[in-house]
Structure formats: C-alpha cells, structure tokens
Amino acid sequence: MREYTDNRKKKTELLLYIVVCCVTMVPVASGRIMDGGVIGEWISRIYELSVELQSGHFLLFPSKEAIIEAGMPVFAMNSNLWFLLPAIIYWGLENVTICWQIYMILIQAGTLITSILMFHRLFKRETERICIFFGVIFYMTCPYRIYVCYDLASMSSAVVWLLIPLYVWAAAGITTHGKLKNAAAAALALAGIGYADIVQMLVIAGITVLAALWFRKPLLLASIAAGGLIALPGILRLGRYLFGDTFGALGIPLNSIMESGYVLGEFFSVFVYREGHxxxxxxxxxxxxxxxxxxxxxxxxxxxxxxxFFIALSVLLLIFSLKAFPWDFVQRLGVWALKMIPLFRTPAMFFGFAQIGLCVPAACAVGKISRQEEKALAIGLPLMVLAACIALCIYQCNELMSTRLPL
Amino acid sequence: MMFWHRIKAINLWKRRPVQILAAISLLLLSGCAIKLFMPNGSWHYEESHKFEPGDSTQMTAVYSGIGLKPGVYYIELEYAAEYDVAKPVAYTNLQDETVITGGLRTNGEHLYAGANKSGYHMWLYESTEDLQMAVAYGGSGRLEITGYTITETNQFWTMWAVVILFGALVVFCILAYYYYDKEYTVAMEKKQVFFFVTLISLIASLPYLYGSNLSGIDLTYHLLRIEGVKDGFLSGQLPLRIEPEWLFGHGYAAAVFYCNSLLYFPGILRLLGFTVTASYNIYCIAITVATAWIAWYCFRKMFDSINVGIMCSALYTLSTFRIYKLVNTGAVGEGSAVAFMPLVLYGMWRIFTENSKDKKYKTAWLPVAVGYAGLMQTHVLTCEITAFVTLLVCAICVKKVLCRNTFLELAKGALGAVGVSLWFLVPFLDFYLTQNVHIKNLSARTIQSKGMTLAHLAFHFWKNGSYTPNGETGVFDTHPVGVGFVLVLGLGVFAALGFCGAFRGVRGAVKQLGVMSFALGALLLYMSTNDFPWDVVRSMNSVTAALVSSLEFPHRVLGWGSLFLVTVCGFCLWYFMHHNRRHYLAAVTVTVACVITSGLYLIDFVTEGWNRVVVYNEEGMGFGFISDGEYLIEGTDAGRLTFTGALAGEGVTIEDYKKQYLKVSMRCENSKGADSFVELPLLFYRGYNAVDLNTGDRLGVRAGENNVVRVLVPAGFSGNVEVKFVSPIYWRISEIVSAALVIMFLIGKTIRRVRAEKYIGAPHFPGRA
Structure with missing residues (x-):
C-alpha cells in the first residue's frame, strides 16, 4: 500500500515537473525569437561557427570581426563551446529560429534535470520530499532565470543556469560525502560554466571559496583548481585581456556598472520585468x-x-547587486579591476545568484509549513505557493511575448 | 508586572550586545558631534565669464579644479544678468567625473535676471580635486558670471547623526525584544499582529524604496510644501503661515489654507540634511505605517478579532484609492487624510453602539476628535466629505443623536477636534473670510463627466493609466480611480448573504456596523460614478455649487467609499469566522489573492510605468508651481512673478535693500512733495507690517501692482524701514489654546496611565480587607 502511495506521489511530482518545464518553454512555442536582449551576440557566433564548421574548423573563441559585428565586445571572453550544438543544427537546417527553439527546449529540460539533482542532494529524499519538489519549482520558475533565457536572451547565461545546479549537486556531494568523483564532477561543471561565461565562473569560484570556509571542506578548493585547469583557454584569454593589451581593438568598455544596480524596492517586484531587473x-x-x-x-x-549558509550568501549577493554598492571603488584597485568589473555588465548578475541561494530556505520553509498540524496551513499554503509560482511564470512569459516584437 | 517594569527587570544595559551597540553608537555620534563643532569653511572665487547673446551653450564648465572634502555644501554663483521676460537666463550645475557614481548629488539651479546670485545645496560623498561648475546658457538676455562662493554646512553630519541614531534604535529594539521574549515569552497573537501589519506596511511602502519619486501630477506641489516648511522654519515662523520662498521668494500662503502640521516631520528632515526625495519618501513610509496600524487598531476593536483586523488593514492600506492618491498622483494631503478616517468611523461606531451608561463610554469621543483633527490638519476637502458622511450617519441614527449622553459625546468629539485644530482654523477662516483668494471664485467648475463608469467597479488589474476618467475617453487607459474588485465582491457577498437571510441570527453592534457600511458604501460608490446627478446638485444653490466645484472629481468620495467597503468585507470575514470555518478560510484565501493581484499588482506597475524623478535640492524643481493657484489673491498674474528687487515709486530712493525670506529692510527716502510708495517682491496678504525703525511708527501697507506688497511712503519721509509678516494676536491666542489642549490631554492620559499602573502593580495582600 505504502509502495503504491509512494509511486502515486512520484508520478504526481513527475507530472508537475513536466508541467513546470512546459510552462518555462511557453516562449519557445511562440515560434519566434523575440527581438531584444543580446540575441545579436549569439546569432553572430552561431553564423560564424557554422561557416567555420563547414570548412572543417572549430573556433573555440569568436573572431574579432564577429565580436565587432555583433556590437557586444563585453562578451568577447566567452567561448564558443556551448554554441557547437546550435551551430551544427544551423548548419543542417539553416533556420536560426528552429535552432534556437531546439536549444532552448534542451536547456529547459536539462535545467529541470540538474535542478532535480541539486535539490535531491541538498535535502533528504525521505523526510524532505516536499522541499525537493518546491526547490525545483522555485528554480525553474525563478524570474531571473526566465529573464536570462528569454528577455536578456543570453544563451551563454542560460547554459550557466543549467550548469549551476549540477555544480551545486557535485559541490554539496563534496561537503556531505567528500568523494573524489564529486570533486571531478564539480570541476567539470565549473569548467563548463567557464566555457559558457568566464566571468560568472569566477564569481561562482569565489562563492565556492566562501562555502569551503563555511563548511571547512578544502576539497572544494581542489575542485575550483581542477575546474580552472579544464577551463584554462578561457582563463588565459581573460588573463591576457586583464593584464595585457591584447584585446584593445575590440573596444571592450571600461564603464562604471553602479548605475545599473538594483534598488531595494526592485527586490520585491513581482509582476513586472523592469529593464534587466x-x-x-x-x-x-x-x-x-x-x-x-x-x-x-x-x-x-x-x-x-x-x-x-544560503541565507547569508544570498544577503551578501543582494548587497553586491545594489546600486549603492561601491563597485567604482573596486574598479580603482588596479588596471585589471578597471577592465574586469565592466565584464559583469551589471550588478544585477549577483541578484540572479542570490535568487538561486534563496530557493533553498524558501523550499525549506514550504517543507516546514507542510508539516504543520493544522491541515489548512499544511496543505493550503504550499498549494498557494505552487499556484503563485506557476501563474506568475505564465504571466511573465505572456507579458514578454506580448510586448516584444519577433525577430 | 507592567511592561516598563519588565523592561527594567531584564537589565538591558548589563547585556554585552547592548553595551557594544551603545559604545559603537556613541563613538560614531561623538565623531559627528566633533565634526559639528568644527568651524565650517567658506571659499570665495572671482573670475568673469561672459556669454554672448544669441549664442546658446550646452553645459559649459566655467570654473574647474575645485577641491572639496565629503560634505553638504551651499553653492552660490554670482552673476549679472538682464532679460526682459520672467524666465531664467541660464542654468547652473556641478559636474565631476572623478567621484564614484552617485557621489555628487545636486540638481543645480537657474539663473534669473532679477537676482544676482543663485544658490543651491550639493551633497558630496567622496573627496574630489576636480569639481566643475558648469552653466547652460539659453542664448537670450545678457549674462556675465562673476564668481562663486562655496560654504560648508553642518548638514552632512546632522544627517549621519540621525541615520546612526535611527539605526542604533532599531538594533536596540531588536535586542530588547529578543531578551524580553526570552525572559517573558511574547504572546503569539502579538507577534502575529506585529508580523502581518509590518508586512502590510512594507508592501504598501514599496514605491518609496526606489530611491526616487514617481512624478505624480501633485508631487511638485507637495514637495514645495515640504520645502515651504523648511524655509518657513528658517525664516523664524512657528507655526508656519506663509511659505517664504514659494513664487520666487514672494511668499505663498498655502500653509494658512492647507494645514501642513504633518509635513513638519519631512521639513525637519530637510533641515537635518536629508535630500528632498529622501525626506518625502521617509514621510510617505511613516504615513503608510501609521495607516496600517491605525486601520488594524480600529478594525480590530470594531470586530473584536485580531485576524479580521489584519485582513481589513491589508485591504485598506493596499486599497486602490489610497495607492492612487498617495503613489500615483503624489497627493500627500489626501493620502495622509486616509490614515485618519478609520478613527472617525471607529469613534462614531463607539458613540452610536456602546452603552451610554458604561464608564468607558465617556472616552468614545476621543477617536472622533483625534480623527477629525487629523483630517482638518491634512486635507480640508476630505474633512468636508467626512462631515457629510457624519451627517448622514447622524440622520440615520437621529434617535440616538437626541439622547443626552450620545449628543454629549458627539459634541465633545467635535469640540475636541476644533480645539486641537484651532491654531489652524482661526487663520484659515480669517483669510478665507477676509481675503479674496482664488479658491473662493471656483464655483464654475463642473464634475459631472469626471466620474467613474460602472465598468470601473469591476476593474481588478489596475495599471497606472494616463487619464482621469472623463466623458470622452470612458474607461480607456484611465488612472486607477476605483475601489478594486475585491471590495465590490465583498459588497456582493454581503448582499447575497443578507438576501439569503444569513444575518437574521446576528445581533449587536457589529451587525449595525455592517448594515450601515453596506448602505453608505453603496451610496458613495454611486456618487463616484457619472450616473450620480452632480450637475443637478451643483445647480441647486451657490453653496452646493461651491461644494461640488471644490470637490473637483467625484472619485474623491471613494476614500470613505473604500473605508465602508473594507468594513463590509471585514463584516463578511467576521461572519464566516463565527459561522463557517471553511467559508472563512476560503474568504481569507480570496482576500489575500485579491490583495496581491490587485494592490501589489498596481504598486508594481505604477512604480514601473511612471517617470521617476530624484530631487536633491529644492531649487531643482523651481519655485513657481502652485497647481491652480487656489490661494493667490484673485487677479494676481503668477506668470509675472519672478525674482526681482524693490520697485520705488516716483520720488522715492532706496538704499541698503536687503530681503531675507519674508523680511525686507531698506533705507527709504521720499524727496518729493507728494506721497509715494515702494513695491516689494512679496505677495500681499493681510498681516504685512512696515515699521520705521528710527521712530517705531507704522507705514501703510496696501496691495500694489499684481497684488505685491506696496509700502506707502509719506512725502518727505526718510528712514530705515522694516517690512515683515506678523501673525495677528488672535492667531497667537488660538495657537496657545490648541497647545494647552494637547498638553492637557497628554497630562490627563499620563496621569490615568500612572494611576492604572499603580492600581495593577500594587502589592496584593490576601486576607486583608
């Protein structure tokens, strides 16, 4: 009987996961790439890579011409590795929309799988089942993730959001089990992030150092080192930019990023996509x-x-994302800092990472309320939270689609 | 043991974290104090820059390489300008590429032909060596920049001292709560109330956490009122009567007609060094928090339920009308008045439903008095609507009104409110009755087509919109001027329950409240629509014409409409709570969902869709905006008022002319054989006195050209003259009466509390008679 109930629960969970995944794919179903964001950047990469593949070459980094043509030199440090698949699809179909659709479907499905892995490791499978479920729901429907995938439309960042749960899964494995295979998985995931977005990899490495100190697990540092080694081409490229004059011709901006930070009120925005916030x-x-x-x-x-840890980390990252955080002072630390900070593009990136952190205590809270004696609270509130997640995700996808012109 | 005894008993000052907090706070405050006592620097520089007429320029640095440390500075640009129109010749501001983003905060100031100096404040958060003073010249008129003076102020350190004190107080309260809870365990109900009312306040305050202001249609007017308070205090007025810098230093008597006692708080924040935007936002957060707590208190008392009180507080604080008024339009007066309306309702409910022979009935007048006083001192028009509602309630309960005790309580409430507000009412009536101000000539305004359509009642997902409803545009892109669907739903549920006879078994004061609120709420909803015959009411007589015209928009009645509808919703929740738990839970769920999808939705879209402005210094918004000029003397052309000096009549010579706020001093001589005059850049209101400082004799003061102050200078007169605004003696008496009443009330309350504490805290000896 218990087995039957467990099976039913699993099926319901699976069904809801699929529903949520489908909800996050709604913009893909529109059949159009929505204009705006940084679509020019990855489209030019896909075009170039596809042409190069046809002539039997693989460019790990985009050419100077492609970077200048896309007009987004700030992404010049990112590699083409994760554009290999879309480039192959484009080579075969010569239709960038279908290429984008297939890639986005894969990203959403992949993110679902990696987030399930992450929350299964962060919570106990037997006693905290509801936490795992809600953690996945929160992660999948996270407004910042939806923003990254469809509003900013950054393929690189979407891949980062796919790989972060995988990395957390492996890193959490190091803190709980400490096995070497977890360290290897973490290193691979981190390197994968590095090949998607080198700057975000550095931020995640920084967060990992904090985690290593918090949980007193030096093996985490080893995974960073290994990850860095695997992502060496990207790191070297970044190093040459930061400590040399190699990329002067690209015109990578050296601007201040403070102005594009968050203000307190924007943290609590629910319905509206503010510009990048x-x-x-x-x-x-x-x-x-x-x-x-x-x-x-x-x-x-x-x-x-x-x-x-996750609460403290989120608070720290939220502070970093504020308009009031003095990034200009950080930029004055040296020429490398002057070049490095503009690569963040906006402090809002830290808000995104904070959201990942907040998914954990939020899921934990729903788990706790579901164990209350009063049935109305134990059932009603988690249901309301679930409804809020799905409804808001649909609403935001609808808003996006109805306010953006197709490419 | 009473609360304070318990606080004493937990020995807060002996706790290590409290000691650390106190030490850090004192250290920081000492730093601020040392800085405050250090002399302020002042730097003057002279160098001439000429701008050629016809050659307009963008922001051009006229002085550069200025080095300053962090602080709040007063910048004065000196110049000579000529221009034949009452418009600014140029605009000046500071710029600095070397400081961090947001490290230099100021909006600059315009340069006027009638003035030879333009001053403004600047907040600098980082040391600089390359501050630049730039000028954008319009290309018309003559302009020569001659120099500048930079004066350091103490405001940087007073501002930080306030921030430190506030921060320390918050941390102290958290620590005190922690130890108190650990020692005595605070009741879960109290925690629940604090948690939810704080949450409601936070959500309702979100628009003020963006570090800027939404440019609502009334925003500039109310920001100028706050600036008026600051300038009024600096000019030595207490209480404020005439905002001295308004209308380009001519002084505008807005404070006499539009009481700004609550705006003293942001005015003081301005004096302490906070920017205009920050002061405004802090005030709006404070009034929002007050609204949430007052609403909770009143509804909790009326329904005798903490949870219904919380729900009603959420419905009321996040009501569409309140958000529209306070956030969308920036109507601070009306938005503040909303905070006091529940007190009037609660007071009336007590007066009409409590047993008049009970001992506690003698305090039933207090909420009415406090509520009405608050309304009078925030928004007179809302007070008039409240009076209308009160008359309706009295008419319905006329039998009770005629009972001696009830009548006495009503009278006490009215007299209490009038007494506390006498300091405002006397000058208000004095000017209203004796001065021909523009507001008395506005009875031609019609409002019939400005009401809502019935469709507005069903609106739930409000956005900011672009139009006030009118006959032409209908519901198209209108401002959120409804009550929101949830309140209308409450009305419907109440009607359905009543129709089904569900209330037959319900008796008592709460039922009376529900029925009365239902009837009046529905009536006010109707009055807010186009279907109500406003034109017919207006055409009845001159009084109704003036009242309808002053209403300006029918949706103004929705303040009380919303309050009654929230009460109806509260009644439905209360009914379900006592009769059907499942229905109650469903109703709570629907209410929460509706508040989120309507109130929070509206806030989210309003804060996203509207232009945001950041005003640091008052000069950044100019001095001229007076909305419809309601408090101008009729016939004054505000467009002709600009910064200017004294204008001497035939034969009069003026020397040593000095104007500081509303005080002018000059040496004046009339060499001609006939009487003449001097016209001053002050708008003429009754109360300006001109005195010959040598003899103490008074000179005549009249309204001059365009209603400016004209001092009559007799033939052959020669002497030092001082002209200033002096409040009449009966204004002063009214202030004393109000102050005395407030003090008496506070003393009475304190004595009662001390007595009650003594009674409860008295040792009890069992067995003693």
Whole structure:
C-alpha cells in the first residue's frame, strides 16, 4: 500500500515537473525569437561557427570581426563551446529560429534535470520530499532565470543556469560525502560554466571559496583548481585581456556598472520585468514570508548550517547587486579591476545568484509549513505557493511575448 | 508586572550586545558631534565669464579644479544678468567625473535676471580635486558670471547623526525584544499582529524604496510644501503661515489654507540634511505605517478579532484609492487624510453602539476628535466629505443623536477636534473670510463627466493609466480611480448573504456596523460614478455649487467609499469566522489573492510605468508651481512673478535693500512733495507690517501692482524701514489654546496611565480587607 502511495506521489511530482518545464518553454512555442536582449551576440557566433564548421574548423573563441559585428565586445571572453550544438543544427537546417527553439527546449529540460539533482542532494529524499519538489519549482520558475533565457536572451547565461545546479549537486556531494568523483564532477561543471561565461565562473569560484570556509571542506578548493585547469583557454584569454593589451581593438568598455544596480524596492517586484531587473518572484517571496512567519511568530526555525549558509550568501549577493554598492571603488584597485568589473555588465548578475541561494530556505520553509498540524496551513499554503509560482511564470512569459516584437 | 517594569527587570544595559551597540553608537555620534563643532569653511572665487547673446551653450564648465572634502555644501554663483521676460537666463550645475557614481548629488539651479546670485545645496560623498561648475546658457538676455562662493554646512553630519541614531534604535529594539521574549515569552497573537501589519506596511511602502519619486501630477506641489516648511522654519515662523520662498521668494500662503502640521516631520528632515526625495519618501513610509496600524487598531476593536483586523488593514492600506492618491498622483494631503478616517468611523461606531451608561463610554469621543483633527490638519476637502458622511450617519441614527449622553459625546468629539485644530482654523477662516483668494471664485467648475463608469467597479488589474476618467475617453487607459474588485465582491457577498437571510441570527453592534457600511458604501460608490446627478446638485444653490466645484472629481468620495467597503468585507470575514470555518478560510484565501493581484499588482506597475524623478535640492524643481493657484489673491498674474528687487515709486530712493525670506529692510527716502510708495517682491496678504525703525511708527501697507506688497511712503519721509509678516494676536491666542489642549490631554492620559499602573502593580495582600 505504502509502495503504491509512494509511486502515486512520484508520478504526481513527475507530472508537475513536466508541467513546470512546459510552462518555462511557453516562449519557445511562440515560434519566434523575440527581438531584444543580446540575441545579436549569439546569432553572430552561431553564423560564424557554422561557416567555420563547414570548412572543417572549430573556433573555440569568436573572431574579432564577429565580436565587432555583433556590437557586444563585453562578451568577447566567452567561448564558443556551448554554441557547437546550435551551430551544427544551423548548419543542417539553416533556420536560426528552429535552432534556437531546439536549444532552448534542451536547456529547459536539462535545467529541470540538474535542478532535480541539486535539490535531491541538498535535502533528504525521505523526510524532505516536499522541499525537493518546491526547490525545483522555485528554480525553474525563478524570474531571473526566465529573464536570462528569454528577455536578456543570453544563451551563454542560460547554459550557466543549467550548469549551476549540477555544480551545486557535485559541490554539496563534496561537503556531505567528500568523494573524489564529486570533486571531478564539480570541476567539470565549473569548467563548463567557464566555457559558457568566464566571468560568472569566477564569481561562482569565489562563492565556492566562501562555502569551503563555511563548511571547512578544502576539497572544494581542489575542485575550483581542477575546474580552472579544464577551463584554462578561457582563463588565459581573460588573463591576457586583464593584464595585457591584447584585446584593445575590440573596444571592450571600461564603464562604471553602479548605475545599473538594483534598488531595494526592485527586490520585491513581482509582476513586472523592469529593464534587466526582474524581481524575486511571488512564489519565493511568499515562501520566504512563510519562513519568516514560522521563525518569528511560531519560533519553529531550527538552526541549520546549510540554510544559514544560503541565507547569508544570498544577503551578501543582494548587497553586491545594489546600486549603492561601491563597485567604482573596486574598479580603482588596479588596471585589471578597471577592465574586469565592466565584464559583469551589471550588478544585477549577483541578484540572479542570490535568487538561486534563496530557493533553498524558501523550499525549506514550504517543507516546514507542510508539516504543520493544522491541515489548512499544511496543505493550503504550499498549494498557494505552487499556484503563485506557476501563474506568475505564465504571466511573465505572456507579458514578454506580448510586448516584444519577433525577430 | 507592567511592561516598563519588565523592561527594567531584564537589565538591558548589563547585556554585552547592548553595551557594544551603545559604545559603537556613541563613538560614531561623538565623531559627528566633533565634526559639528568644527568651524565650517567658506571659499570665495572671482573670475568673469561672459556669454554672448544669441549664442546658446550646452553645459559649459566655467570654473574647474575645485577641491572639496565629503560634505553638504551651499553653492552660490554670482552673476549679472538682464532679460526682459520672467524666465531664467541660464542654468547652473556641478559636474565631476572623478567621484564614484552617485557621489555628487545636486540638481543645480537657474539663473534669473532679477537676482544676482543663485544658490543651491550639493551633497558630496567622496573627496574630489576636480569639481566643475558648469552653466547652460539659453542664448537670450545678457549674462556675465562673476564668481562663486562655496560654504560648508553642518548638514552632512546632522544627517549621519540621525541615520546612526535611527539605526542604533532599531538594533536596540531588536535586542530588547529578543531578551524580553526570552525572559517573558511574547504572546503569539502579538507577534502575529506585529508580523502581518509590518508586512502590510512594507508592501504598501514599496514605491518609496526606489530611491526616487514617481512624478505624480501633485508631487511638485507637495514637495514645495515640504520645502515651504523648511524655509518657513528658517525664516523664524512657528507655526508656519506663509511659505517664504514659494513664487520666487514672494511668499505663498498655502500653509494658512492647507494645514501642513504633518509635513513638519519631512521639513525637519530637510533641515537635518536629508535630500528632498529622501525626506518625502521617509514621510510617505511613516504615513503608510501609521495607516496600517491605525486601520488594524480600529478594525480590530470594531470586530473584536485580531485576524479580521489584519485582513481589513491589508485591504485598506493596499486599497486602490489610497495607492492612487498617495503613489500615483503624489497627493500627500489626501493620502495622509486616509490614515485618519478609520478613527472617525471607529469613534462614531463607539458613540452610536456602546452603552451610554458604561464608564468607558465617556472616552468614545476621543477617536472622533483625534480623527477629525487629523483630517482638518491634512486635507480640508476630505474633512468636508467626512462631515457629510457624519451627517448622514447622524440622520440615520437621529434617535440616538437626541439622547443626552450620545449628543454629549458627539459634541465633545467635535469640540475636541476644533480645539486641537484651532491654531489652524482661526487663520484659515480669517483669510478665507477676509481675503479674496482664488479658491473662493471656483464655483464654475463642473464634475459631472469626471466620474467613474460602472465598468470601473469591476476593474481588478489596475495599471497606472494616463487619464482621469472623463466623458470622452470612458474607461480607456484611465488612472486607477476605483475601489478594486475585491471590495465590490465583498459588497456582493454581503448582499447575497443578507438576501439569503444569513444575518437574521446576528445581533449587536457589529451587525449595525455592517448594515450601515453596506448602505453608505453603496451610496458613495454611486456618487463616484457619472450616473450620480452632480450637475443637478451643483445647480441647486451657490453653496452646493461651491461644494461640488471644490470637490473637483467625484472619485474623491471613494476614500470613505473604500473605508465602508473594507468594513463590509471585514463584516463578511467576521461572519464566516463565527459561522463557517471553511467559508472563512476560503474568504481569507480570496482576500489575500485579491490583495496581491490587485494592490501589489498596481504598486508594481505604477512604480514601473511612471517617470521617476530624484530631487536633491529644492531649487531643482523651481519655485513657481502652485497647481491652480487656489490661494493667490484673485487677479494676481503668477506668470509675472519672478525674482526681482524693490520697485520705488516716483520720488522715492532706496538704499541698503536687503530681503531675507519674508523680511525686507531698506533705507527709504521720499524727496518729493507728494506721497509715494515702494513695491516689494512679496505677495500681499493681510498681516504685512512696515515699521520705521528710527521712530517705531507704522507705514501703510496696501496691495500694489499684481497684488505685491506696496509700502506707502509719506512725502518727505526718510528712514530705515522694516517690512515683515506678523501673525495677528488672535492667531497667537488660538495657537496657545490648541497647545494647552494637547498638553492637557497628554497630562490627563499620563496621569490615568500612572494611576492604572499603580492600581495593577500594587502589592496584593490576601486576607486583608
């Protein structure tokens, strides 16, 4: 009987995962690439790579001409590795829209799988099943992820968001099991991130150092080193830019990024995509409110090292994402910093990472409320959170599609 | 043991974190204090720059390489300008590429032909060596920049001192709560209330957490009111009567007609060094928090339920009308008045439903008095609507009104409100009755077509919109001027339940409240639509014409409409809570969902869709905006008012002319055989006095050309003259009466509390008689 119930639960979960994954694919179903964001950057990469592949070459990094033509030199440090598949598809079909659709479907499905892996490792499979489920839902419907995939339309960042859960899965494995194969997986995932977006890889490496200190697991540092080694071509390219004059002709900007940071109110935005500043999302926000309520009113928020880490990390990253954070001072640390900070493009990137961190305590809060004695709270609130996540994701995808012209 | 005894008992000052907090705060405050006592620097520089007429320029650096440390500075640009129109000749601002983003904050100032100096404040957060003073010249008129003066102020350090104090207070409260909770365990209900009302306040305050202002149609007007308070205090007025810098230093008597006692708070923040935008946002957050707590308090008392109180607080604080007024239009007066309306409702409910023989009935007038006083001192028009609603309630409950005790409480409420507001009412009535101000001549305004359509009632997903509803555009892209679907839904549920006879078994004060709110809420909703015969009411007589005209928009009645509808929703929740738990849970779920998808939705779109402005210094928004010029003396052409000096009549010579705010001093001589005059750049309101400082004799003061102050100078007169605004003695008496009443009330309250504490805290000896 218990086995039957478990099977039913698993099936329901799977069904809901598929529903959520489909919801995040709604813009793909429009059959059009929405104009705007950085689509010019990856389209020019795909074109160039496809042409090169036809002549039997593989360009790991885009050519100077392609970078200048795309008009986005700030992405010049990113490799073409993750554009190999779209380039092959484009070579075969010669239709960039279908190429984008296939790639986005793969990214969404891949992200679903990696996020399931991540939350299965962060929470106990038997007792925290609901946390795992909600963690995946929060991650998949995260407004910043949807923004990255469709509004900013950055293929590189979408891949980063696919690989981060894989990296966290492996890194969490190091902290709990400490096995070498986890370190190898983490290194590979980190390198994968590095080949997608070298700057984001560096940020994640920095976060990993913090995690290594917090959990006192030096093996995490080894995974960073190994990951860095695998992503060496990208790191070397970045090094040559930061410490030399190699890429002067590309015209990579040296601007201040402070102005494009978040203001406090934008953290709580629910319905609106502000220019490059999506909010926290109703699902995660309401789950966090539930968590605060449990903690402040009911006194039921026990101390948990993992939760504390993710909360502290998120707060730190949120501070970094603020307009008021003095990135200009950081830029004055040296020529390398002056060149490095503009590669972030915007402090909003840190807001995105903070959102990943917040998914963990939010999922934990829903898990706790579902264990309340009062049935109305235990069932009603998680259902409301789930509805909020899915409804808001659909709403935001609809808004995006209805306000953006097709390419 | 009472609260304070318990706080004493937990020995907060002996706790290490509190000691550390106190030490850090004191250290930082000492740093600020040392800086405050250090002398402020002032730097003057002279170098001439001429701008050729016909040759307009973009921002051009006229002075550069200025080195300054972090601080708040007053910048004065000196110049000679000539221009035959009442428009600025040029615009000046500071620029610096070397400081961090946001490290230099100022909006600059315009250069006027009638003035030879333009001053403005600047906030500098990082040391610089290359500050530049730039000028954008319009190409018309003559302009020669002659020099500048930079004066350091203390405001940087007073501002930080306030921030440190506030931060320390917040941390202290958190620590105190932590230890208190650990020692005595705060009741879960209290925590619940604090948690949810704070959450409601936070959500409703979101528009003010963007570091800028939404450029609502009334925003500039209210920002100028706040600046008026600041300048008024600096000019020595207490209480403020005439905003001295408004209308290019001519002084505008907005404060006499539009009480700004609550705006003293942001005005003081301005004096302490906060920017215009920051002061405004802090005030709006404070009034939002107050609204949430007042609403919770009143509804909790009326429904005797903490949870219904919380739900009603959410519905009211996040109501479409409140967001529209306070956020969309920046109507600070009306938005602030919303905070006080629940008190009037609660007071009336107590007066009409409580047993008049009970001892506590004698305090039933208090909420009415406080509520009405708040309304009078925030928005007179809302107060008039409240009076209309009160009359309706009294008419319905006329039997009770005629009971001695009830009438007495009503009278006490009215007298209390009038007494506390006497300091404002006396000058207001004095000017209204004796001065021919523009607002008395506005009875021609019609409002029939400006009401909502019935379709507006069903709107739920409001966005900011571009139009106030009118006959031509209908519902197209209108401002969010409804009540939101959830409140209309509450009305429908109440009607359905009543129709099904669900309330037959319900008795008592809450039912009366529900029924009355239903009837009045529906009536006010109707009044806010185009279907209500506003033109017919207007054409009845001159009084109704003036009242309807002053209403300006029918949707103004939606303030009270929203309040009654929230009460109806509260009643439905209360009914379900007591009769059917499942229905209650469903109703709560629907309410929460509606508040999120309507209130939060609206806030989100309003903050996204509207232009944002950041005003650091008042000069950045100019001095001329007066909306419809309601408080100008009729016939004044505000377009002709600009910065200018004194204008001497025939035969009069003026020397040593000095104007500081509303005070002018000069040496004046009339060498001709006939009486003459001097016209001053001050708008004429009754109360300006001109005195010969040598003899103490008074000179005549009249309205001059374009209603400016004209001082009559007798033939052969020679002497030092001082002209300034002096409040009449009966204004002063009214201020004393109000102050005395407030003090008496506070003393009475304190004595009662001390007595109650003594009574409860008295040791109890069992067995003693």
């Amino acid at each position: 999506p909010g926290t999302g109703l699902g995660v926000l309401s789950a966090l409110v539930i968590g605060l309520w449990l903690c402040f009113v009911k006194g039921q928020w026990g101390k948990n090292r993992k939760n504390s």
